[in-house]
Amino acid sequence: MDFAKDLRTGAIVGAEGARRSKAYVCPRPGCGGSVYLAQGDVQRAHFRHYPGEGTAACDQYFPGTGPLGGVDTSAVAAVVEDLPTELGLLVEHTDNRWGLAIRVPEIPNSELGEASLQTIGKAFIDVFAGNLLLGRASALDVRPGIGSARVTVPPALQPYRSQPSGDWPSGISQERWRRTARAMATFGTLFRQHDGEWVRLREGSSVHWGEDLVLVADKLSPPPGNIVIEAVGHLHGAGIQWVIHHLHLPETALAAAETWLDRLGHQVTERPWGVCLASPARGYGEQGDPIFWIGDTAVLEVEGPAPRAECLAVLGSGTNSQSASFRVGKDRRQCVGVSSHAPGGVRFTVRTQDQRVDFQVVFERRPEETALQRLLEETPRLRVLLGDTSLEAWRDQNSPLPLFDRHLRSVRLDAGVAGVRFTVTAWTDGKRRTLSQVWLREAEMSIASALPTASKLQVEAENLGLIEMEVAPARPVSRSASLDRLARWERVVALIPSKAAPTSPAFVRLPSRADVFLPQTLGTADLIRGRLHTWRQRQLEGNGS
Numbered sequence: 001m002d003f004a005k006d007l008r009t010g011a012i013v014g015a016e017g018a019r020r021s022k023a024y025v026c027p028r029p030g031c032g033g034s035v036y037l038a039q040g041d042v043q044r045a046h047f048r049h050y051p052g053e054g055t056a057a058c059d060q061y062f063p064g065t066g067p068l069g070g071v072d073t074s075a076v077a078a079v080v081e082d083l084p085t086e087l088g089l090l091v092e093h094t095d096n097r098w099g100l101a102i103r104v105p106e107i108p109n110s111e112l113g114e115a116s117l118q119t120i121g122k123a124f125i126d127v128f129a130g131n132l133l134l135g136r137a138s139a140l141d142v143r144p145g146i147g148s149a150r151v152t153v154p155p156a157l158q159p160y161r162s163q164p165s166g167d168w169p170s171g172i173s174q175e176r177w178r179r180t181a182r183a184m185a186t187f188g189t190l191f192r193q194h195d196g197e198w199v200r201l202r203e204g205s206s207v208h209w210g211e212d213l214v215l216v217a218d219k220l221s222p223p224p225g226n227i228v229i230e231a232v233g234h235l236h237g238a239g240i241q242w243v244i245h246h247l248h249l250p251e252t253a254l255a256a257a258e259t260w261l262d263r264l265g266h267q268v269t270e271r272p273w274g275v276c277l278a279s280p281a282r283g284y285g286e287q288g289d290p291i292f293w294i295g296d297t298a299v300l301e302v303e304g305p306a307p308r309a310e311c312l313a314v315l316g317s318g319t320n321s322q323s324a325s326f327r328v329g330k331d332r333r334q335c336v337g338v339s340s341h342a343p344g345g346v347r348f349t350v351r352t353q354d355q356r357v358d359f360q361v362v363f364e365r366r367p368e369e370t371a372l373q374r375l376l377e378e379t380p381r382l383r384v385l386l387g388d389t390s391l392e393a394w395r396d397q398n399s400p401l402p403l404f405d406r407h408l409r410s411v412r413l414d415a416g417v418a419g420v421r422f423t424v425t426a427w428t429d430g431k432r433r434t435l436s437q438v439w440l441r442e443a444e445m446s447i448a449s450a451l452p453t454a455s456k457l458q459v460e461a462e463n464l465g466l467i468e469m470e471v472a473p474a475r476p477v478s479r480s481a482s483l484d485r486l487a488r489w490e491r492v493v494a495l496i497p498s499k500a501a502p503t504s505p506a507f508v509r510l511p512s513r514a515d516v517f518l519p520q521t522l523g524t525a526d527l528i529r530g531r532l533h534t535w536r537q538r539q540l541e542g543n544g545s
Helices: 255-264 369-378 403-407 440-450 481-495 524-542
Strands: 003-006 012-014 034-038 046-049 088-094 097-104 123-129 132-138 149-153 160-166 179-181 189-194 197-200 212-218 228-237 240-248 274-277 290-293 298-303 310-317 320-327 333-338 344-351 356-364 383-386 389-392 398-401 411-414 422-428 431-438 456-460 466-471 503-510 513-523
Touching: 088 149, 088 189, 088 431, 097 123, 097 132, 097 160, 097 228, 123 149, 132 149, 212 228, 274 356, 298 344, 298 356, 320 333, 333 344, 389 466, 411 440, 422 440, 431 440, 440 456, 513 524
Parallel strands: 290 356, 398 466
Antiparallel strands: 003 012, 034 046, 088 097, 088 197, 097 149, 123 132, 123 160, 160 179, 189 197, 189 212, 212 240, 228 240, 274 298, 298 333, 310 320, 310 344, 344 356, 383 389, 383 411, 422 431, 422 456, 456 466, 503 513
């Protein structure tokens, strides 16, 4: 298949210009099954259906086929429930608590149109197990740019399903939220780390020797003890006590582990080679390639299937290429630096007998100062919107908040990209409380709840910036409230264009001599303060104090 539909943009793209990091589906009418990009040494780039994805109406769907030979042996192994359009089951670790959550898709920009936040605030997505309502997400949590919402759910023995409820604007299609996800298995469900989250593996996908996984299983169906690192959490659902285990599969084949994984429906394969970017890029191109400037060094991390594993590393630029034997260290990892003295793409390739992994870095000339300034302005960054106050990372790094901002009803966060997690830290009465790695809606709520009492707030959005806010001290409620009113009155009088404010003659006692009084002319506010002080003194003397 030469063309597929990009799930993120909805555009039809050719295989030659596609990226493996993106999600695609079959564009043929009546199909819509998930496909992956296949590339090999002897085959041109093309799309293939994942096993079990597709329908009989599609002339390009061949049941039972998958990535074979020298194409991409890790394609099936990497399959998790990560498509933006599906209900994905996740294991979440938030604020030292472990739990399950269902991911629901977001609203496309093209459908939201002119609909206001107030309009979609009356719309919801409900998540069920059978006919039992487990949780609900507001449509505000799936608006464009926020990312997929997470709905906390308990383990269930019936399939999970979602459906829209409430009042939805007419321009938004509700069908994307009429989805189902398979139920939990009492003998165990495996989750793999993917983009910083523990995401459930698809049925029949393979796992690797030496891999870390998370298992959720009935307490009465524990995994083999020699692969368990620790039990990290406990859950209750469907009348069963469930245990969340952190597992580490052995580096080499182990019969007991292989038999147990086969029961779960997962085959064990050798860990594939992998290449990832270890240093931050200057930016990213339309195809997702990291961009560096000429003179920079892009650091790549190569991960092998076993300690001290060897491969052939090829570095190519245009028609030129160099190759050498490459070996990873005892921890299965090794870093390599890539640089260029000319603009263009540089491709780093790892080759073995049955696998090939490509990673491309693009080098560009350093932009002029004006162009660089414009580029920095367009760079995604954290923004905190508190009522009419807008704070921006790398510009308003440490900003004092005026007193009236304490009781804001409108608190919004914007990171510029979807899928970002936030860390919120609040200092109250000398104590610090941190809420780590939470999604946007929960971060906004934590800021709103902390504002009335906090002395300082700090918001961090991964590598998109950090903002610290010094909050003005709260005004104490006491018998001196009348003095605060006098201070405000004085400020108002000072702003009135007048030659002379009203005054009155009086005698004022010297602070150093109780028996010496001096004649002075006092304003109205000073006279009232003096009378209040005299009244309090007489009250104290009358009480015998």
